[in-house]
Amino acid sequence: MINHRILIKVLFCFTLTAVNFIGNAVAGTRPIVTVKGEEIFPVHVQDRLVRLLHELGEPAWSKKETEKMMNPVFSYLRAFTGRQFDRTLAALQRGDKYRPMIRKKLKQYQLPLALEALPMAESAFRYDALSNQGAYGLWQFMPVSARRYDLHVSSRLDERADPALATNAALKYLKDINKKFGRISILLSIASYNAGEGRIQGIVRKSGINRKARGYSRIVRFLPEQTRGYVPEFLAAALILKDPSFFGFPVTQSHVYRYIQIPKAYSLDKLVKLTHISSNTLYELNPELGKHKRTPTNNFILRLPNKSAIQLNKRLPTSIAWQPVTNPIDLKYQLKAKTQLVYTVRTGNYLGGIADLFNIPIQDLRKWNQIKGNNIKAGQRIVIYTKTPLMRKFYLIKSGDNLGLVAQTLGVPIDHLMFINGMNSPRQLKIGNRLFYYEQQV
Template sequence: MKTRGIVAMPALSLTQFRVLFMTLYCAWHLIISTPAHAAQTIVTATGQSISKVDIRRRLYRLLRELGEPRWTRRDLQRLNRSVFAYIAAFTGSRYQQTLRALQRGNRYRPMIRARLAQAGLPLALEALPMAESAYRFSARSRKGARGLWQYMPASARRYGLKVGRHVDQRTDPARATDAAIRYLKYLQRKFGNHSILLAIAAYNAGEGRIAKIIRKSGNRGYSGVARHLPRETRGYIPEFLAAALILKDPAHFGFPVARSQSFRYVQVARPLPLRTIARWAKMPVTRLKRLNPELKPFRRLPTSNYPIRLPTGAAHRVARKLAHESVWKPVSQVVAFDASATAVNRSLAGTSKAKIIYRVKKGNHLLGIAAMFGVDLEQLRKINHLRDNRIHAGQLLVIPTRKQLVEKSYRVRRGDSLGRIAKRLGIPVRHLKFINGVTDPRRLKPGQQLYYYET
């Protein structure tokens, strides 16, 4: 009977062993380290690179300002990944929408910050209206929430706002802010001793729901209950934190900041005619509307307690005409209006270093993305550190382009077809299908949001 022995391997010399070890190490480093590097950096609209480490440091400082308890390294890394993804979207594919939101926010932030400071709440909560409504005073959700702070009718009435057929004080920036701060103070007393982020989660999901989750999970800190939160709220907290980081330093994230701040905001209690305000400010109505782009379609202020932007002298002239009106100074970093934004867009269009961030959709392939944006396939692979053409849905790609590309959206109407929408927008059908990952055009639904790029 023969016994089976172990087959002996040929002995390696020390030199051969070193060569084999270095080969294996280089292969591991190429496969593991290099692809991860592509996801470690954000390229802003101005061409500036922001590392994930930089975001983590800023996030850690923000959490300390909010009074958050100490987080474990693992929980902080998990939160940082989500915040990083939102910042990548805000500074990339959603750059134009974010820029407009920041410009609208210039009008309300001085008032909001003053009221937050008076109530003893963290100033970072000024980012809540950006996450809720993108600073649109008349924003309305499908569920019926409305205004800067997205109040539901029952909650609004609970905190003293009138909601009816003829009067809806949820669209009144000052009154809605006062009501929101009273509610946030209540949530801070209920949850904030353990975690201010839990209070913010309760603002989004409802205090009863969060209290029930805390009882079931047995944890009182946000990091301990995060995985038990509703899916929408799990995304809402990182979105709020990303917005707060951008508001603290918009220039760092590629948003143009006004050089001069020789203007003020006057809060006007009644919805007066624009012609009257222009006469008091001693300026034409056209200039008043240039300073306040949201007022272009209106002949009078759209709501009571509306803050209007005026040069310093004109602001004080208007304030003297209106007894007991507030004049707000701009915050330290104010996002520039049309002129500076246009300058940034011109600089993007004129340089080969201009880049956009594109999130891969289901059904996308690298060759199609390169063809759609007019980019060489090899260049696209090189800039994203890709070894081959394999990509996956949700992956972020840096797209170098000489064109000034603006992401826009279209809301599907009843009776629309993909061909009809493409003809209306003047773009190819394949563009719409590719960008939105549409595999079956027959499944379009009224209200669905379709995105497209336009030069």
């Protein structure tokens, strides 16, 4: 006689397995492995994508349409959390300064808050970003478009670098193009921001899409290849901004910083005196200041300790104080040491060995990566801070090479090469393979 309890358990397990299989099949079964060692499958992201599309004002997508979009979105998420982790983390840290201002203006213009991710996709939140085509600033305005929206562009003054004025211009532009394309899909408005409204208008006419028809999937196949990639890049950036800790990015638990918008170009020496902080602290909290002696643009936003920001805001009556939107990205990850590495754990690696390899205390490794005990697994990415500037390099194995000869050529111990590459035997060399190692930067 069949035991019904066992049968129910078996059916339940089978159902869970089937759901996971179907969800993971969206973008392959290989998960994203965050720097915390947590695995993220497409099935974990798909509901978040659906909620994001709803927030943007998209009509309901079919399951097939959502799964089709999940492929490129998941690919961008894999890149942002993997090989581009450092760059994405730096962009998030910069974005902390601008997002409170951008979100307030989005509310004023009655646009979806998720559009705050556009400058992350456009410029990685760099006020001085310059493209090969001549687009400049946080929102990557071309000179013609900038002047159309009342931004002054000349050799003496370029207001595209002004975060506040450029944001006003960008949101006016988004409002205008959304009137044209928003009835079909706001994602088409985002595509227009990348490709230009004239080009998108031509595509809409050629596609034969009725203005009453809604949905991005109805027109995506007509878009240029670069723009078809831009929209999922924006969606991936928006997903990370909504919940950076889910994707392995560190966030602080308290608002220890505040942001002050300085109306005019101001002497940094004077700001140091007004805030009672050292110039080193000012530059550490605002690395984009570089070698500037004054705030580089009007309406420049400074990151300051909470008390210093409140003090400065009282002494500069025309300044604007902004608080973090959410728990901000942890600056300690950027400032704690001269070099930040993301190390991928290999088969056979253990936590103490990694600590020895980089000459750092094992307890620091645990703290930086929120690891309890010594449990790590192959494929896990571990954030490492070292005081010695290091660069990850590789050597291409050639005919006649052996591990001892390669180690001698590179000036790297054999144990180092074997550990980094997860080798059990010095004979595990194949012609054409890459052998990774770390070298001190001069």
